Amino acid sequence: MLAAGSLNNTLENGLRPSVDVTVQIEAHGSAEVARHIAEGQKNPDIVSVADVTLFDSPLHPDWFAEFATNSIVIAYNPNTEGGQQLADAGAENWYQPLLRGDVAIGRTDPDLDPLGYRALLMLELATEYYGTDTDLREAIPSRKQIYPETQLISQFEIGAIDAAIAYRNMAVERGYEYIDLPAEIDFSDPSYSDTYATSTYELPSGKVIRGGLISYGSTIRDQLPSVVDVFIEHITGEYLNEFGFVVPDDYPQFTGNAPDEVTN
CATH class of the missing domain: 3.40.190.10 (Periplasmic binding protein-like II)
Known part of the structure; x- marks a missing residue:
């Protein structure tokens, strides 16, 4: 997993103990996460960012899930x-x-x-x-x-x-x-x-960011069964509330063509 820095402790101490497979977590600022992937420097199975506008540019996944908010x-x-x-x-x-x-x-x-x-x-x-x-x-x-x-x-x-x-x-x-x-x-x-x-x-790239609702988003880039299992726990797990995030009743929300094994 390549994830936003604000998710690091939550993933290490909330998500990791709640799944049965080994999860490697690397955390940076979300814009840096997006740049690493867009430039081919990193190739994670799961990517999670603290601003879903980064999925418009520089990342362009086919789909993503909004799974938590913050303030x-x-x-x-x-x-x-x-x-x-x-x-x-x-x-x-x-x-x-x-x-x-x-x-x-x-x-x-x-x-x-x-x-x-x-x-x-x-x-x-x-x-x-x-x-x-x-x-x-x-x-x-x-x-x-x-x-x-x-x-x-x-x-x-x-x-x-x-x-x-x-x-x-x-x-x-x-x-x-x-x-x-x-x-x-x-x-x-x-x-x-x-x-x-x-x-x-x-941003230095010339992309202009407008203020908006904080919404964390995630997508998977490799649909192996183990990756899907971790991803589902990641976007739906009770650990998010325990670590101070807010999860609205209608979350997760999917944008794009998410696979059935993720949405069902």
């Missing part, structure tokens, strides 16, 4: 001064200590994974939502904040950062406190899809 949160370490300032600021004022430079915050690379560009899109929407005089997307980000997705929250343990712009599941699975952002800016609520779409980010 953007501000995760923080309550045992640091910066983390406590965020806790005190709460959902209405979290950006203020960031603007003052009182909090060391981490994020991921927007050119490598959806979490990275969703962090910037969230800050763009937050400027409008909170009506700030300062452009939060311009004022808060800096290159020194960037960490690999698979290592982002672990930076709390070594004291490198006080907080992180992260997915909800990343905070839940490590037991860290987090600030739930308003639905208008956290990419979790389909009723705000038009609002999300007003934010954009251009």
